[in-house]
Amino acid sequence: MLLFVLILLGLIVGAVVIVVGMYNGLVVLRNRVKNSWSQIDVQLKRRHDLIPNLVSTVKGYATHEKETLENVTMARAQAMNANAGKDVKNIGAAESELSGSLAKLLMTVENYPDLKANENFMALQEELTSTENKIAFSRQAYNDDVMFYNNKIEVFPSNFIATSFNFKASEFFEIENKEEKIVPEVKF
């Protein structure tokens, strides 16, 4: 009888240990996802901050590109709105729009050699390029973490823990690469 009780007790303790371990594992993964999202967020904000300076620098040289500049400014405002909303899909869409209009702007710059040689512009371009890279790299890290976390939520047996403690799957962050879609105009 005593033996039976001991075995039962042992089983219960073992089960609790396993559940707690799984729960903690899920929390760690969820925090990792949160942390890598904040990395992306930092870079997106940095890009938003750089754009007004870029626009004002380009304005001084490229007076005929009003429309392109307005597009960039608009896309930035939209992206900032979306960022306030915290919805990963919306942010992704708005940011792809911004990437596209930025790429277009940088392409028109090719027609203004004075602007290209401007030191302010060169420093800004380096910062922008690097920020784009950082967004891409942090996005990759984020998506890796999300995949790992989502897998853990769906897979047996941790899916039981996930449903009972309300762990929700995170969304992937996608930015379409619009640069490749833009075909540069050829003038003769």
Place this chain on the structure above:
Amino acid sequence: MWELIAQNRRKSIIILIAMLMILVVLGGLIGAYISYPDGWIYGVPGAILIWLIMALVAYNAGDKIILNVSHATQVSKDMYPRLYNIVEEMKIAASLPHMPEIYIMNDSAMNAFATGVKPERSAIVVTAGLIENLSRDELQGVIAHEMGHIINRDVAFMTFAGVLMGSINIISHTFLRAIFFTSVSRRGKLGGKMGKSNPMLFLFTLVFTIIAPILASLFYFAISRKREYLADATAARLTRYPEGLASALEKITSTAGDVAYYNKITAPMFIINPLYSRDLTSGSSTVNFSTHPPTHERIRILRTLHGKGHVSMREYQSVYANHRKGDSSLIPDSGLKDNTPTSIRQPFAGDTQSHKKTLREVGDLLMAANGFYFLPCSCGLNIKVPPEMEKKHIQCPRCGTALTVPSIGSQQNFSQNQMSQLGAIVGAVAGGTATAATTALNTGPLSFTKKSADRWETFTCSCGSPIQLSPLFKARQIRCKSCRKKITINYPE
């Protein structure tokens, strides 16, 4: 990734233990030889003590020692934003919690290495030649390779293995010298104990003392080569652009000239070992004793990987296995699990800067890193004042204007006049400069009184940057270029 590190660590520990055994046996044998037969009681702890002391020093100051030996100086972001940005990009890609310090070696040879026992305290060192000659993508590849060494914990292993190898070397060298250079008379005296001890023991000790360093370095080299491939694989995964590293390696090996400051310990740390850097053409004759795999093979693997269009650790593994005829033990299976292949990115398009301009930038960077002060003259010339210069006034070599060298503390302010133009733009983004500028405006105008109305005059703003007034300047106020403060100018009556 974590499994990869764990597996790495297990293998490293086995190797380290093997090397430690060599050290212990060496100490024991020498001890026993000096005072037969119980000397090993002192020999073994003695050898371990030497190793412990060296390991402690290496752990606490190893990175600083290595940086000093290599004559490297630290670089901050405003000195060369591009390099800093590339390192930061790779730091983000590797999800490293701390930004490694960046150092530059004033050397026209192309090379790089990473140091630091812990990832929290790491440094990446590049030569000036590397920045001068590589494109952004290539430089990124090299930095990613070094980052790979940091996140795979290679640096720590290399340091400790290097220390063990060093201890074995020191002990065996000292012993061999003691034997060969002891005078006959002394030997006679000591020989009373030693000579009679045991001729077999003497022979065995002698042979082992000669073999031990070779054995230790074989262990050391064997694992270091695999680590290079592993760092290449990590670099490909981090950059998603294997061609960058491939063409960087090609450029590094095809140019003449080796790094000037290296020694036996630091040499294996470089991306291309300066001791054996000519292996691009020399085939496999030196392979077993070199710390790095043949570079042409590394390039070939990276290029094949690039041709596949997408990259992951698993892809690298399969390409590696193909090239090495079925040798697939590079990355443990557990390290491959959570690794989705990602497609290769587009090359960086903005590399339009002329080589001459890059050379000039790197030259400025080196001077800035070494504490030179950048004194702009009104004629457009940027005079670089060395930190040891004591004269207060110099003449501009182009226009002859007398210039005042700003004193104490202004050396650190290099960035302020260099960055003055872009500082307002880029710096304002960080928030720091913008608020500093507005508060500075509120503190009210400062003033400067000209000595004569029709001469060139220079004075230093309270922020440390020099301001020049031309004889044509007649206004009552001037705004400092770097701190945006308004300064009132008074004229003599």
